[in-house]
Amino acid sequence: MKQSIPTIVISEQQSTCELLKLYLQEFEKFNFLAAASDLTKAYNAIKELDKSLIIIDISDYQEQALNFVSKITSEFENCRVITLSDKPQVDIVIRAMRIGASDFLSLPLIKDEFFEVLTKHYLDMTGGKPKKSKCRVITVYSNKGGVGKTSIATNLALELAKITKENVALIDLNFQLGDVTTFLDLKPSFNISYMLQNLDKINEDFLLSTLEKYKDTSLYVLADPPYFKPAENFSSKEITKLFDILRETFSYVVVDTSSGFDSKAINALENSDLIFLVTIVNLPALRNCQRCMELFDKLGFDDDKVQILINRYMENDEISAEDAEEVLGKNIYWKIPNNYFTLMSAINKGVPVSSVNQDSNVALGYKHLALMVSDSVFRQNMAKKLGRV
Ligand SMILES: Nc1ncnc2c1ncn2[C@@H]1O[C@H](COP(=O)(O)OP(=O)(O)O)[C@@H](O)[C@H]1O
Ligand SMILES: [Mg+2]
Incomplete structure (x- = not known):
């Protein structure tokens, strides 16, 4: 069986964390590790992992969250980041991608879109070839x-x-x-x-x-x-x-x-x-x-x-x-x-x-x-x- 990839969800919103947890469990290939709103805690957890997927909601503290994305993507080569926001403005999407996020999804999350993105990352991260x-x-x-x-x-x-x-x-x-x-x-x-x-x-x-x-x-x-x-x-x-x-x-x-x-x-x-x-x-x-x-x-x-x-x-x-x-x-x-x-x-x-x-x-x-x-x-x-x- 192929490995499952440790996943950390970062959001200020409890409901977003819970929904993501449910979706990840249904998807199965990503192993939901923790939900955090504290960036330092999240950073320490990522540091311990060889390979990880981070799903971060940047809606609330956008600047802080984007700086965090920039930091983890530059420090941890095997860390993938999906950013989420309820304000998906074009300039923010571009900024997030420029600093290293792999994907950007708007909130509220559409399940099919989310699963499509997860599939792509799973194939990439496990050496499977995308179609x-x-x-x-x-x-x-x-x-x-x-x-x-x-x-x-x-x-x-x-x-x-x-x-x-x-x-x-x-x-x-x-x-x-x-x-x-x-x-x-x-x-x-x-x-x-x-x-x-x-x-x-x-x-x-x-x-x-x-x-x-x-x-x-x-x-x-x-x-x-x-x-x-x-x-x-x-x-x-x-x-x-x-x-x-x-x-x-x-x-x-x-x-x-x-x-x-x-x-x-x-x-x-x-x-x-x-x-x-x-x-x-x-x-x-x-x-x-x-x-x-x-x-x-x-x-x-x-x-x-x-x-x-x-x-x-x-x-x-x-x-x-x-x-x-x-x-x-x-x-x-x-x-x-x-x-x-x-x-x-x-x-x-x-x-x-x-x-x-x-x-x-x-x-x-x-x-x-x-x-x-x-x-x-x-x-x-x-x-x-x-x-x-
Ligand atoms: N958005 C633009 N604004 C101003 N000038 C442009 C723009 N796009 C192209 N040009 C100018 O038009 C000229 C022709 O462009 P080019 O891309 O070579 O056209 P084509 O390949 O269709 O022949 C170029 O000299 C370029 O400077
Ligand atoms: Mg030409």
Whole structure:
């Protein structure tokens, strides 16, 4: 039998502690050790454990509780933390994740969500592999150039890696004319054309051991180096095979595309779970977006699979987001604010936007977007917060 993992619940509310205890007993794989409201006592108990799960309600003494999360996650490598709050504001969720919490759930607790999170942690903590079928392939597309596809794909992929700490692949389908390597100042030694030519040799172990991670994150970039060589023509079967391998290896695959409808782009779109159709709010761009949606419809893509992202959004634009929704006949999924200065500074330095200014409106925009697609629990929390359920 697999081990059960000692679990400590920290909350000021007796009722929360009792409910968590009941749920944990029902779930069985986590062994409820104690409930505490005293952080020092909890700390001393954690210190004695090799491996532990801490469920901490930060509703009442938020600052103190977050400092505690930061302390235990930095001191105890094998300690996992799930934070709970009855005030799950976006900035708090992001802060909690940044300082090391593995999950964030809103109170009152929804049992299914809680069990979903427990399952994920149990598999992670006992060396079981989480189901790979969970991989989401997200393609960022527009039939217009210069609307911000590469900026969104790059920053979204990086934020996803930072938030989930799971393996994320960023694929540049522009091949030798791609911008991803420039945006992240990379010189990949192992390129996407090589992979397509050697599909039979490539598998999960090969990819994870060969590809370089971006700095100290779990982001892997697959792009051609920016020197010129003739484009290879790959069949749709080969591209689909590549996506199959990527799905087995990564939890998220973010694809940056060129603006055309070439076979690579169509293949990527077909292989995606989610397509972000990027537009800016002016009439020609919205018309283009409409045409794309018609085409996607003809290709048989589900309505839910295609989501609209507005880039370079400005509150006082002549055309409002509501106008855009009316023209497109579809809700806007998310808006990335206009911030030319921060974007240009990031691109010129070859760093992600969060490295230029992590509190800028645009960096937060990418982060929120990553939270929305990161996994169902976060998505539900965020969606509720944003009034999009
Ligand atoms: N949110 C934004 N605010 C301001 N400028 C942006 C924003 N997103 C992208 N840009 C600018 O638009 C230009 C094109 O962006 P890019 O991501 O390369 O678009 P694409 O990949 O669609 O061609 C870049 O120079 C970038 O500075
Ligand atoms: Mg681009």
